[in-house]
Amino acid sequence: MSARTADRIATVVFIAIALVIISVLAGLLSFVFINGMKHISVHFLTTPSSNLLAGGGIRDQLFNSFYILLITMIFTVPIGVGGGIYMAEYAKPGKVTNMIRSCIEVLASLPSIVIGMFGLLIFVTLTGWGYTIIGGSLALTVFNLPVIVRVTEDAIRSVPANQKEAGLALGVTHWHTIKTILLPSAFPAILTGAILAAGRVFGEAAALLFTAGQSTGRLDYTDWNPFSQNSPLNIFRPAETLAVHIWAVNTQGLIPDVKEVANGSAAVLVISVLIFNILARLIGRMIHRKVTAIK
Amino acid sequence: MLDQTALAKEQLLKSKKVWTNGEVRGKIVVYACAYFMIFAAISIVIFLGFKGLQSFTKNGVSILEFLTGSTWKPADHSNPQYGAFPFIAGSLAVTLLSAFIAAPLGIGGAIFMTEIAPSWGKKLLQPVIELLVGIPSVVYGFIGLTVLVPFVRWTFGGLGFSLLSGMIVLSIMILPTITSIATDAFESLPNSLREGAYAVGATRWQTIRSVLIPAALPNLLTAVVLGMARAFGEALAVQMVIGNVKDLPHSLLDPSATLTTIITLSMGETTFGSSENNILWAMGLLLLLISFIFILLIRYLSSRRKIS
Numbered sequence: 001m002s003a004r005t006a007d008r009i010a011t012v013v014f015i016a017i018a019l020v021i022i023s024v025l026a027g028l029l030s031f032v033f034i035n036g037m038k039h040i041s042v043h044f045l046t047t048p049s050s051n052l053l054a055g056g057g058i059r060d061q062l063f064n065s066f067y068i069l070l071i072t073m074i075f076t077v078p079i080g081v082g083g084g085i086y087m088a089e090y091a092k093p094g095k096v097t098n099m100i101r102s103c104i105e106v107l108a109s110l111p112s113i114v115i116g117m118f119g120l121l122i123f124v125t126l127t128g129w130g131y132t133i134i135g136g137s138l139a140l141t142v143f144n145l146p147v148i149v150r151v152t153e154d155a156i157r158s159v160p161a162n163q164k165e166a167g168l169a170l171g172v173t174h175w176h177t178i179k180t181i182l183l184p185s186a187f188p189a190i191l192t193g194a195i196l197a198a199g200r201v202f203g204e205a206a207a208l209l210f211t212a213g214q215s216t217g218r219l220d221y222t223d224w225n226p227f228s229q230n231s232p233l234n235i236f237r238p239a240e241t242l243a244v245h246i247w248a249v250n251t252q253g254l255i256p257d258v259k260e261v262a263n264g265s266a267a268v269l270v271i272s273v274l275i276f277n278i279l280a281r282l283i284g285r286m287i288h289r290k291v292t293a294i295k
Numbered sequence: 296m297l298d299q300t301a302l303a304k305e306q307l308l309k310s311k312k313v314w315t316n317g318e319v320r321g322k323i324v325v326y327a328c329a330y331f332m333i334f335a336a337i338s339i340v341i342f343l344g345f346k347g348l349q350s351f352t353k354n355g356v357s358i359l360e361f362l363t364g365s366t367w368k369p370a371d372h373s374n375p376q377y378g379a380f381p382f383i384a385g386s387l388a389v390t391l392l393s394a395f396i397a398a399p400l401g402i403g404g405a406i407f408m409t410e411i412a413p414s415w416g417k418k419l420l421q422p423v424i425e426l427l428v429g430i431p432s433v434v435y436g437f438i439g440l441t442v443l444v445p446f447v448r449w450t451f452g453g454l455g456f457s458l459l460s461g462m463i464v465l466s467i468m469i470l471p472t473i474t475s476i477a478t479d480a481f482e483s484l485p486n487s488l489r490e491g492a493y494a495v496g497a498t499r500w501q502t503i504r505s506v507l508i509p510a511a512l513p514n515l516l517t518a519v520v521l522g523m524a525r526a527f528g529e530a531l532a533v534q535m536v537i538g539n540v541k542d543l544p545h546s547l548l549d550p551s552a553t554l555t556t557i558i559t560l561s562m563g564e565t566t567f568g569s570s571e572n573n574i575l576w577a578m579g580l581l582l583l584l585i586s587f588i589f590i591l592l593i594r595y596l597s598s599r600r601k602i603s
Contacts, residue, residue: 003498010500014411017403018420021474024467025423028430031438082328090325100329103336109586110339111528113555117562117579118339121346125567142335149332175321203431206530206555210562246433247531250440259441266434273429 029270036267039260045268048219049245054257058265060216063232064133064239065272068212069201071137071235076144077194083145084152084190089178108146112206115143119211131238136212140201147200151193155186184291192284199276203269205243213238214248242269340583347580350377350573361577367541367557369571377574379554381543383581386553388458388544389533390526393465398519400466401473402508408474409481410503417478427471436532439464444536453548456538461551464532469522476521480514481507517596524589528582530555554578 047057083104091097119139129135159182167177216239219232226233240248246265249258350356356377364378404424408417439460448455488510492502508515538550539560558575565572 003501007498007500010503011411014403014407017400018407018411018416020400021404021420021427021470022423024470025427028434028438028467029426031442032434079328079331082325083332086325086329090322091329100332103333105590106336106587107332107339109524109590111530111555111582111586113528113530113558114343114579114582114586115339117558117576118343120562121342122338142339145332145335173318175318179321199429203429203433205431205433206559209531209559214563243431243433246437247535250437250535262437262441266437269431270434273431274426277425277429 032263032267032270035263036265036270039264040267044264049216049261050255052254054255054260056255056257056261058242058245058261058268060219060232061240061242061245061265062268063219064212064216065202065241065243067232068133068136068140068208068239068241069198071133072140072144072201073194073198075137075141076148076197079141080145080148081152081190083149084156085178085183087149087153088156089174089182104146104149107142108150110143112143112204113209115139116207116210118142119207123211129236131211131213131215132236133212133239134235136208136239136241137235139207139211140204143204143207144197144201147197148190148194151197152186152190155189155193156182158189159185188284188288188291191287192280195276195280195283199273199280202276203243203273205241205247208241208244209247212241212244214240214244216240242272343576343580343583346573346576347583348577350570350577354570354573356570356574356577361574365543369565369574375570379557379574379578379581381541382552382554382557382578384543385458385537385551386527386555388551389461389465389537389553390523392458392462392547393469393526394519394523396462396466397470397473397522401470401518401522402477402515404470404474405477405481406503406507408478410499410507420474424471424474427467428475432468432529432532433535435464435468436535439532439536447548451548454538454550456536456550457548458537458544458551459547461533461537461553462547464536465526465529468529468532469526472525473518473522476518477511477515480511480518483514484510513596513599517593520589520592520596524586524593527585527589528555530559534559554582558582 044057045062046059047055048059049061050056083100087097087100087104091100116139119135119142123129123135123138124131127135156178163181163185164177167181168174172180217237218230220230221232223231224233225231226235228234229237242265246262246269249255249262249265253261255261351358351361361377361379362383363380364376365380366376366378367381368374368376404420408420412419443460443463444455446455447453447457447460451459484507488506489502492506497506533553534556537552537556539552539556540550541552542549544551558578561571561575565575
């Protein structure tokens with residue numbers, strides 16, 4: 001076989017591989033949308049799920065998913081941004097920095113089920129809370145922190161050095177420079193990364209299985225007092241999220257319309273993640289334009 | 296007059312004080328955040344280590360039996376047996392097999408993006424890869440359950456719940472990880488390598504095969520190892536398609552189980568603190584240790600990269 005034919009064959013093979021990857025995604029998305037869109041209706045989105053009967057919706061699961069995401073972000077973003085600032089600005093090469101970097105690496109590579117087990121041990125059993133939203137959120141915080149740290153570190157490092165030097169040269173202190181120069185210009189990148197991470201948190205199930213639980217009590221959406229038992233805002237109640245719901249109805253569901261509920265939920269989940277992706281891009285670009293005046 | 300100067304001085308001192316306070320406070324907050332990371336990682340290791348060792352220290356399970364025994368009967372009260380070897384083997388098998396499928400596809404995709412069609416290939420494939428990363432693992436599992444399992448059952452026979460189904464689902468899940476890191480690997484190669492090869496008359500394929508792939512090899516291996524680490528830790532998607540039986544699989548079409556799937560299944564059904572629950576924590580600890588091995592492997596590969 002001449003070199004030329006081998007080259008042609010190789011080119012065809014690489015194009016074929018690219019086509020395979022594209023068709024896998026096309027297949028997955030079209031499966032989810034074609035099967036799922038039929039079942040998404042206002043009724044499906046606003047009815048509580050049923051354990052035994054057909055016709056249940058995903059109202060509570062959808063709310064729980066967003067609520068757990070919100071609480072996770074309240075924990076993760078400040079700590080993660082702080083950690084990222086440390087890594088980009090304060091970390092001196094040495095043992096401590098290496099240690100922190102290793103710890104971030106360990107946290108980032110832990111299987112999510114292991115984080116779920118850690119959550120079960122600490123936030124469910126040791127504290128005696130049982131399955132709670134706060135327990136689930138704290139477990140997800142552990143899972144999400146390394147991502148936010150890395151995003152922040154990269155964002156701050158990619159701010160041009162002369163901006164920081166200009167601040168320091170004016171006699172502004174280091175922290176003040178970080179606060180008023182570095183963070184604002186790194187903000188679009190941090191926000192984009194945080195929203196992308198939010199998409200990941202939204203779809204996570206394994207870490208929540210043993211921390212936020214697989215059931216939701218009866219919720220009263222007229223009760224917005226976070227301390228009352230049936231309030232959706234109560235953080236000490238068990239909460240099944242949408243991703244956990246998909247897993248639960250498929251593997252242990254007793255309802256007759258498992259297929260319909262699972263298809264609809266999968267479509268809602270994928271659409272939400274897609275919205276997070278698109279939002280991340282749009283908002284990032286918009287703020288970048290506003291802050292830097294680049295057209 | 297005197298009063299006013301005193302006042303001004305006082306104000307100056309005050310504002311100076313606030314200024315340094317902010318500096319110190321900011322530093323404290325940032326350091327606290329960084330040390331929190333160490334605290335979190337160490338407490339995970341300590342708590343899971345302590346809890347995971349309980350079944351060996353308290354329940355008297357032999358580590359050797361746990362790692363090599365092939366009979367799993369933790370609930371049998373007269374003669375409980377804790378052989379987790381079938382699950383360890385299942386985990387290793389799906390991880391390696393999915394890497395075998397995903398590595399050529401991922402690296403091939405990366406080559407397509409960087410070498411074959413550098414102008415538009417990346418614009419086309421990059422969003423595809425990002426979307427594949429974004430799809431939650433339960434959705435992969437759900438599609439595997441409703442499409443792949445029946446497909447395997449009809450085409451190859453058997454139950455459909457099999458090592459093969461688990462392997463295919465996992466390979467799709469780790470494909471984006473491998474592709475994006477491999478793409479970075481090829482992009483970071485200096486252009487002079489390509490130009491040198493073309494200058495001596497090599498075709499594009501010869502350049503890729505004998506110059507670019509060897510040059511990028513440590514990074515490509517890192518990509519594959521990261522993909523394998525992800526496959527090894529994945530729980531729910533695999534659990535939905537692999538069948539979860541307690542025997543060693545003998546062929547690709549046999550149902551099987553992995554460490555993660557057994558933990559997922561049994562954790563809720565056993566009482567916390569019982570011996571059949573403790574052994575699950577030992578499996579969790581094993582998962583933790585294996586993810587450390589993956590980190591060390593990646594470190595080793597990247598240290599090789601720095602030397603060359």
